[in-house]
Amino acid sequence: MEQADFSNIKDELENAKKGDTILHLNYKGLKNLPPCLLYDICYRNLKTIYAKRNLLTCLPDNLNQLSSLVEIYMPSNNIKAIPDGICNLTKLESLNLCDNELTQLPADIGRLGNLQKLQVSVNKLASLPSSIGQLRYLKTLELMRNDLSTLPISLCRCESLMTLNLDYNRLTSLPRHFWRLTSLTELSVCGNNLITLPQTFANKGLGSLRFLLVDKNPALHVLPISLIHIDTGNFQSCRQRNPLGVLPGVVELVVPYKETSVPIVMPPEIRDITAPWNSIPSLQELGLRTTGALRSRFSDPKEFLALLDSLPCTLKSLLLDPTALCQFCLQEVYVSALPLLVFNKSVFYLGFCCSVKCAVQICLTYSTNFGMDIVYPLYMPVI
Numbered sequence: 001m002e003q004a005d006f007s008n009i010k011d012e013l014e015n016a017k018k019g020d021t022i023l024h025l026n027y028k029g030l031k032n033l034p035p036c037l038l039y040d041i042c043y044r045n046l047k048t049i050y051a052k053r054n055l056l057t058c059l060p061d062n063l064n065q066l067s068s069l070v071e072i073y074m075p076s077n078n079i080k081a082i083p084d085g086i087c088n089l090t091k092l093e094s095l096n097l098c099d100n101e102l103t104q105l106p107a108d109i110g111r112l113g114n115l116q117k118l119q120v121s122v123n124k125l126a127s128l129p130s131s132i133g134q135l136r137y138l139k140t141l142e143l144m145r146n147d148l149s150t151l152p153i154s155l156c157r158c159e160s161l162m163t164l165n166l167d168y169n170r171l172t173s174l175p176r177h178f179w180r181l182t183s184l185t186e187l188s189v190c191g192n193n194l195i196t197l198p199q200t201f202a203n204k205g206l207g208s209l210r211f212l213l214v215d216k217n218p219a220l221h222v223l224p225i226s227l228i229h230i231d232t233g234n235f236q237s238c239r240q241r242n243p244l245g246v247l248p249g250v251v252e253l254v255v256p257y258k259e260t261s262v263p264i265v266m267p268p269e270i271r272d273i274t275a276p277w278n279s280i281p282s283l284q285e286l287g288l289r290t291t292g293a294l295r296s297r298f299s300d301p302k303e304f305l306a307l308l309d310s311l312p313c314t315l316k317s318l319l320l321d322p323t324a325l326c327q328f329c330l331q332e333v334y335v336s337a338l339p340l341l342v343f344n345k346s347v348f349y350l351g352f353c354c355s356v357k358c359a360v361q362i363c364l365t366y367s368t369n370f371g372m373d374i375v376y377p378l379y380m381p382v383i
């Protein structure tokens with residue numbers, strides 16, 4: 001099983017031994033990395049290993065002996081697992097294992113404290129370890145063509161993340177905590193099974209978001225209104241499948257528009273939608289809004305957090321990451337709100353308002369100032 005003969009890479013190994021910090025091993029037909037890399041201390045200054053398109057099926061667990069490694073580039077192999085030892089490579093900045101056979105990432109991947117680029121597209125990952133949220137300097141995360149159906153909420157702690165590619169997975173939603181990714185400029189989620197997108201996108205945090213590509217999500221019929229000025233691709237191959245009834249217990253609406261009707265799935269946190277003629281939200285909603293408003297009274301955010309400690313965790317989570325912001329007054333809304341649906345450039349956008357008063361104002365803004373079609377609510381009393 002051990003590949004005895006490394007004669008075809010003799011020159012490359014010699015150069016690295018002489019002090020070249022990059023080891024070029026692309027397209028060499030290797031089944032294993034040469035063992036001398038790990039037992040010969042001459043290689044300890046290696047910073048980069050290029051080993052694209054070989055026949056590697058595993059990586060040595062003690063690869064961390066090459067403690068100067070900054071970049072591992074090994075796409076298009078047959079690697080099935082990343083050994084835990086790799087998590088000790090604290091200088092590693094870039095790890096590319098695209099087009100391999102990975103089924104999971106190491107649980108301790110968060111220990112790669114300097115990692116800026118993680119490229120693991122075209123693998124078989126079904127989940128991500130929650131420690132991924134510890135990668136504070138991670139700027140690029142590529143997860144295209146895996147088997148992900150959910151994402152860990154901790155991913156939203158990767159505050160340096162600028163590019164996130166999740167194309168062709170099995171996601172039905174994204175965490176509403178995504179607004180915390182304040183550096184994100186490009187997010188691609190094409191070819192998933194998305195039904196809704198978080199309302200807080202782009203209007204709370206996410207101020208840097210420029211591109212959100214959502215093509216080929218057949219059950220996606222509406223986008224959050226906060227994305228109305230953001231390039232969302234061409235919305236192709238969406239609105240083809242009926243999303244209604246897919247998520248149990250979720251409030252749904254069917255809104256007629258011209259000859260068609262628009263099926264709308266509310267964010268799962270919304271428990272009831274306040275009818276346009278009823279200006280009083282539920283008691284739970286009022287309680288949450290009152291508690292949320294206390295935040296501004298504390299100069300130290302930790303004191304507000306301490307106040308929330310006495311609440312059930314679902315309420316605490318909602319208060320820290322609200323469902324939506326009122327489109328007009330920007331007040332946080334949680335479990336009940338007044339929906340509004342706007343049609344602009346062939347895409348339907350869903351937003352929420354805290355009250356009839358705000359809904360009237362926002363409808364006037366969109367229809368009068370921007371010339372957009374207000375699809376819902378159809379009946380709007382004059383205040």
Ligand SMILES: [Zn+2]
Nearest residue numbers: 326329354358
């Ligand atoms: Zn409002």
